[in-house]
Amino acid sequence: MTAWEPVIGLEVHAQLLTRTKAFCGCSTAYGAPPNTQVCPVCLGLPGALPVLNGEAVRMAVRTALALSCTIKPHSRFARKNYFYPDLPKGYQISQYDEPFSERGHLVIEGEGGERRIGITRVHMEEDAGKNVHGASVSVVDLNRAGVPLVEIVGEPDLRSATEAAEYLRVLRDVLVFIGVNDGNLEEGSFRCDANVSIRPAGAKELGTRVELKNINSFRFVERAIAHEINRQTALVEGGGRVVQETRGWKEGEGTSYSLRSKEEAQDYRYFPDPDLPPLVLDAMFVEEVRASLPELPRDKRDRFVREMGLTPQAAGVLTGHPRVAAFFEEAATLHGQPARVANFVQSEVLRDVTTHGLAATIPVTARQVAGLLRLVDAGTISGKQAKEVYAKIVGSDRMPEDVVAELGMQQVSDASAIEEVCRRVVEQNPKQAEQLRAGKTALLGFFVGQVMKETKGSANPQLVNDVLRRLLGI
Numbered sequence: 257m258t259a260w261e262p263v264i265g266l267e268v269h270a271q272l273l274t275r276t277k278a279f280c281g282c283s284t285a286y287g288a289p290p291n292t293q294v295c296p297v298c299l300g301l302p303g304a305l306p307v308l309n310g311e312a313v314r315m316a317v318r319t320a321l322a323l324s325c326t327i328k329p330h331s332r333f334a335r336k337n338y339f340y341p342d343l344p345k346g347y348q349i350s351q352y353d354e355p356f357s358e359r360g361h362l363v364i365e366g367e368g369g370e371r372r373i374g375i376t377r378v379h380m381e382e383d384a385g386k387n388v389h390g391a392s393v394s395v396v397d398l399n400r401a402g403v404p405l406v407e408i409v410g411e412p413d414l415r416s417a418t419e420a421a422e423y424l425r426v427l428r429d430v431l432v433f434i435g436v437n438d439g440n441l442e443e444g445s446f447r448c449d450a451n452v453s454i455r456p457a458g459a460k461e462l463g464t465r466v467e468l469k470n471i472n473s474f475r476f477v478e479r480a481i482a483h484e485i486n487r488q489t490a491l492v493e494g495g496g497r498v499v500q501e502t503r504g505w506k507e508g509e510g511t512s513y514s515l516r517s518k519e520e521a522q523d524y525r526y527f528p529d530p531d532l533p534p535l536v537l538d539a540m541f542v543e544e545v546r547a548s549l550p551e552l553p554r555d556k557r558d559r560f561v562r563e564m565g566l567t568p569q570a571a572g573v574l575t576g577h578p579r580v581a582a583f584f585e586e587a588a589t590l591h592g593q594p595a596r597v598a599n600f601v602q603s604e605v606l607r608d609v610t611t612h613g614l615a616a617t618i619p620v621t622a623r624q625v626a627g628l629l630r631l632v633d634a635g636t637i638s639g640k641q642a643k644e645v646y647a648k649i650v651g652s653d654r655m656p657e658d659v660v661a662e663l664g665m666q667q668v669s670d671a672s673a674i675e676e677v678c679r680r681v682v683e684q685n686p687k688q689a690e691q692l693r694a695g696k697t698a699l700l701g702f703f704v705g706q707v708m709k710e711t712k713g714s715a716n717p718q719l720v721n722d723v724l725r726r727l728l729g730i
């Protein structure tokens with residue numbers, strides 16, 4: 257039996273969040289009526305000339321720098337020729353043998369620890385339009401034609417479907433954090449093709465690869481690649497041979513199907529676009545873009561662990577979206593105890609947060625949350641009461657202390673009142689009390705829970721603990 261090693265490389269197309277298209281002034285807004293955001297340039301009318309969008313260049317350079325690529329001072333746009341109804345010019349403007357960046361990498365958590373995945377290059381190109389197929393006719397919407405993209409070509413360094421999905425997630429987070437892409441797979445602004453092959457474990461040579469096209473969700477990526485690995489393995493072990501081709505993925509059936517035999521680069525007859533001058537990026541511009549890069553999600557996560565004492569898990573959750581991370585940091589700074597703020601944000605606030613691309617709706621402010629936790633610190637309310645107060649301030653601009661005053665809430669810190677309840681609870685549960693005294697100390701939590709229930713969560717938990725330990729003699 258031969259053990260097979262999967263070899264996977266991903267090509268990601270990410271739409272740059274410019275207001276206008278790559279080579280004309282048309283809007284890039286999503287969801288407009290078909291063919292309302294077009295002009296002679298993006299319609300490919302004869303004589304219309306492209307002019308490169310400076311903001312698209314800035315965002316593309318930002319992307320390449322965030323992925324540790326080398327920026328080349330001199331690059332060129334090329335025409336990639338093919339015929340398709342959604343491509344009115346008959347060619348796509350892309351970069352071919354002279355891309356503006358190369359040799360980067362992305363660090364992911366692989367199955368055996370940290371892994372550095374190579375990035376061959378990041379280059380700029382324009383998007384095509386969209387064919388919409390009806391029952392009897394097909395129509396073309398060219399609103400998307402000419403929208404600026406970066407293509408991020410990854411090295412074939414990934415070794416499993418799970419790793420591929422993780423790479424894609426990490427990459428998406430980086431693009432969202434640096435503000436160049438909204439990470440929206442559903443609206444097609446972040447798309448992925450996967451090159452998959454297998455080879456005998458330990459072999460150096462690459463097997464024949466199959467390209468899986470446009471897989472549009474993280475779950476599908478993992479499923480589609482795993483399916484392709486299994487398909488190729490079964491094929492080879494059955495004495496067959498993998499043919500180089502492009503396959504599509506049918507999520508409903510969990511299977512792939514052959515689209516076409518794979519084109520080679522020469523099929524596209526690339527040549528430098530004579531309408532566009534070479535792209536020259538001077539060192540000062542590149543350094544200016546580098547200096548403007550924000551902290552990347554991985555660095556942020558490490559810092560939350562190192563400087564704030566968060567668990568890696570909590571740090572991972574809180575850096576899942578730039579707005580959530582900023583909210584948490586603000587609340588942690590205002591309150592002063594990051595780990596406590598992290599717990600509260602994870603257990604309560606995140607439930608009410610919705611994100612859409614770069615936007616996030618967080619229905620409380622960092623000030624409200626910090627204020628609420630300070631009331632707990634001061635012993636004014638208990639942790640349980642804090643949840644009730646939180647429910648009242650969510651979606652409003654009310655401050656927690658006002659809600660506490662209005663509800664007449666107060667934490668019971670009166671030792672004699674607490675002792676009375678504790679005694680009653682111990683008397684009502686003689687069996688558990690006996691087991692606890694006999695050494696089953698985990699039962700203390702049961703008693704604390706009973707007392708909190710009796711006092712409707714208003715008892716000071718530290719006091720309850722102390723009194724119970726005394727009464728139970730532990």
Ligand SMILES: [Zn+2]
Pocket residue numbers: 277280281282293294295296297298299402
């Ligand atoms: Zn246009």
